[in-house]
Amino acid sequence: MTKGPGMVFWARAVVAAVGISSLAACAVGPDYQRPEAAEPAHYKERAADTGIWSPGRPADGIDRGAWWGVFGDPVLDGLMEQVTVSNQNIKAAEAAYRQAMAAADAAFAGLFPTLSGGASGQRSQSLATSRPGGATTSVVGSSFSASLSASWAPDIWGKVRRAVEQGDAAAEASAADLANARLSAQGALAADYFALRYQDALKHLLEATATAYRRSLDITRNQYAAGTAARSDVAQAETQLASTEAQLVATGVQRATLEHAIAVLTGKAPADFSLPDTGVLAAVPDVPAGVPSDLLQRRPDIAAAERRVAAANAAIGIAISAYFPSLTLTGSDGFSSSSLGSLIQTSNNVWSFGPQLAVTLFDAGARSAQVEEARAAYDQSVATYRQTVLAALQAVEDQMAALKTLSAQADVQGRAVASAKEAERLITNQYLAGTVAYTSVVTAQTASLTNQQTALSIAQSRLAATVSLIQALGGGWQVPEASASVAPPQG
Numbered sequence: 001m002t003k004g005p006g007m008v009f010w011a012r013a014v015v016a017a018v019g020i021s022s023l024a025a026c027a028v029g030p031d032y033q034r035p036e037a038a039e040p041a042h043y044k045e046r047a048a049d050t051g052i053w054s055p056g057r058p059a060d061g062i063d064r065g066a067w068w069g070v071f072g073d074p075v076l077d078g079l080m081e082q083v084t085v086s087n088q089n090i091k092a093a094e095a096a097y098r099q100a101m102a103a104a105d106a107a108f109a110g111l112f113p114t115l116s117g118g119a120s121g122q123r124s125q126s127l128a129t130s131r132p133g134g135a136t137t138s139v140v141g142s143s144f145s146a147s148l149s150a151s152w153a154p155d156i157w158g159k160v161r162r163a164v165e166q167g168d169a170a171a172e173a174s175a176a177d178l179a180n181a182r183l184s185a186q187g188a189l190a191a192d193y194f195a196l197r198y199q200d201a202l203k204h205l206l207e208a209t210a211t212a213y214r215r216s217l218d219i220t221r222n223q224y225a226a227g228t229a230a231r232s233d234v235a236q237a238e239t240q241l242a243s244t245e246a247q248l249v250a251t252g253v254q255r256a257t258l259e260h261a262i263a264v265l266t267g268k269a270p271a272d273f274s275l276p277d278t279g280v281l282a283a284v285p286d287v288p289a290g291v292p293s294d295l296l297q298r299r300p301d302i303a304a305a306e307r308r309v310a311a312a313n314a315a316i317g318i319a320i321s322a323y324f325p326s327l328t329l330t331g332s333d334g335f336s337s338s339s340l341g342s343l344i345q346t347s348n349n350v351w352s353f354g355p356q357l358a359v360t361l362f363d364a365g366a367r368s369a370q371v372e373e374a375r376a377a378y379d380q381s382v383a384t385y386r387q388t389v390l391a392a393l394q395a396v397e398d399q400m401a402a403l404k405t406l407s408a409q410a411d412v413q414g415r416a417v418a419s420a421k422e423a424e425r426l427i428t429n430q431y432l433a434g435t436v437a438y439t440s441v442v443t444a445q446t447a448s449l450t451n452q453q454t455a456l457s458i459a460q461s462r463l464a465a466t467v468s469l470i471q472a473l474g475g476g477w478q479v480p481e482a483s484a485s486v487a488p489p490q491g
Contacts, residue, residue, distance in 0.1 A: 027158020028324065029317020032165070032310050035382045037389040067475050068190055070285040071463075075275070076193055079266060083185050086267025093174075093181035100174035104167035110160040113152035113329075120145050121340065144343050147334025147350070154329065159321035166314035169307045176304035183300060187471040189265045191464055196258040197281050198460035199251045204279040205456065206248040209449050213241040216428075216445070220438065233438035240442055244449070284410075284462040287403055287469065298474025299392050305385040312378040319374040322367045325359035395472035402465040406458055413455045420448040 068080050084090065125140045155161055217237040223229035263273035331353035337343040360367070427444040430436040 027155075027161045027317055028320045029158070029162055030313060032313045034306060035309060035385060037386045038393060040393065065475075067470050068186065070466075071190075071282045072285075073193075073282050075278075076190065076282075079189055079193065079262065080186055082266040082268075083189050084182065087185045087265055088267060090178070090181050090185055093178040097171070097174040097178045100167075100171040104164070104171040107160070107163045107167035110153075110163060111155060113150050115148065115150050117148045118146070142338050142340070143336070144338070144340045145334060145336040146343060147332050149330070149332035151328060151330045154327055156327060157321045157324045159318055162314045162317035162321065166311045166318065169311035169314065173304045173307035173311065176300040176307060179300035180304065183471060183475055185265055187467055189262060190467045190470075192258050192261045192265070194282065194460060194463040194467070196255055196262065196275065197278065198456060198463075199255040199258065200277045200279050201281040201456055202453065203248060203251045203255070203277070205449075205452055206244055206251065209445075210241060210244045210248060213237070213244055213445070216441070217241055219432070228434070229438065236438055236442050240445065281456065281459055282463060284459060285466060287400075287466065299472075300474060302385075302388050302392055302474075305381070305388040309378070309381045309385050312374070312381040316371065316374040316378055319367070319371040322360070322370065325357055328356045328358075330354065330356060392472065396469065399465050399469035399472050403462065403469060406462045406465060410455070410458045410462065413451065413458055417448075417451045417455050420444070420451040424448040 066077070066080070068076055120143075122143045123140070124143070125138050153160075217234070220229055220233050220237045224231060224234050259273065259275055260270040262275065263270045266273065331351070333349075333351040335343050335345070335348045336350050337345070337348040342348065424441075424444040424447070427436060427440050431438060431441045
């Protein structure tokens with residue numbers, strides 16, 4: 001079989017592709033540079049000036065580890081595992097990430113030619129008229145064909161490469177969104193869990209208090225029966241006990257609400273979930289005196305915002321590329337014959353190859369408007385990124401200030417609890433000795449209970465602020481070395 005002109009189709013296509021590709025050495029539009037953002041010299045609310053501040057840079061790939069391990073609570077550890085696997089918001093973010101990855105892959109595919117093939121076979125009948133007699137006869141025939149076709153739009157101006165940059169940046173932003181969804185769900189779980197444990201601890205405190213009040217009521221009733229106490233003393237004791245029992249009932253309502261919230265976070269229906277009452281509030285972990293400021297880089301929302309700036313920057317190049325002509329190379333090579341047996345022969349070879357050039361000559365300013373729109377979108381994303389960094393810095397400062405203040409408050413409140421308990425003991429003994437009225441006992445008991453409740457509330461607030469600080473830092477500080485050696489709240 002001799003070599004026909006169609007057989008050199010692919011060789012010509014390859015040569016043309018190599019020649020045109022050599023022209024595509026640059027991409028129109030600005031090359032990306034990370035925008036500057038706030039870089040303070042230190043944390044205002046730091047406990048001590050230790051460590052070195054490093055300028056914040058998105059580094060969402062930093063391993064956060066199991067940051068909740070600083071609380072040393074096996075039940076919380078187990079719930080966190082369930083959140084990671086079963087939380088529906090996280091599943092939605094995972095699906096969004098897969099979509100973004102698929103879109104990035106589709107954009108990358110635009111750099112390459114498309115190749116398609118086809119084959120057909122047909123049997124047909126047509127009418128033919130003979131000239132001498134004008135008679136018509138039917139002609140039955142067959143036709144067969146097979147071909148390959150290719151199409152490629154060389155990325156001369158870098159439009160496709162900018163689209164790849166945009167797709168990659170969007171996928172990275174989506175990955176950061178996924179990390180942020182995990183962190184948000186984990187933080188919400190930890191906050192709800194410690195709020196629930198606060199209700200457990202408060203319940204136990206109120207139960208113990210109610211037991212003590214019943215004993216006081218029994219003593220007062222006995223004294224009234226003996227004629228050594230007034231009926232008003234009994235009424236006051238009964239009122240105090242009933243008030244405490246009412247508070248005890250209220251803790252059940254709040255605990256149930258929190259338990260339902262935890263069930264939803266772990267991907268379960270509230271009816272299928274329960275947490276046993278431990279009556280213990282976790283110890284507040286120590287925050288390192290100098291939180292390494294570069295851990296601010298862990299925040300996935302900062303990483304997502306920065307990657308969206310990169311995507312918006314690539315969109316400018318895509319818009320600018322509309323000013324330049326587009327070139328498409330198309331070609332086909334195949335065979336056509338009336339006989340299937342002789343289809344693949346040089347004499348039956350058919351082929352075509354050629355470029356198509358298109359350029360917009362007038363669009364009434366549409367392209368200019370699209371470029372301006374892309375630039376404005378970029379400016380918007382830069383402002384959003386900078387605001388995200390500022391909000392992150394504020395969140396860290398807020399929670400560090402809260403922890404510093406709450407720690408001092410806890411020390412003072414601890415002394416108040418001890419003093420109130422001692423005052424209650426002394427005044428109760430004085431009442432039994434008949435030297436003070438029962439109203440003094442009620443006042444002392446109320447003060448003692450109130451101070452113990454305040455101490456519990458401060459401990460819960462410290463736990464909540466610790467969780468919020470961990471979230472503000474993007475997932476914790478030095479997790480393997482963090483200490484949880486703080487004494488439990490008094491009460």
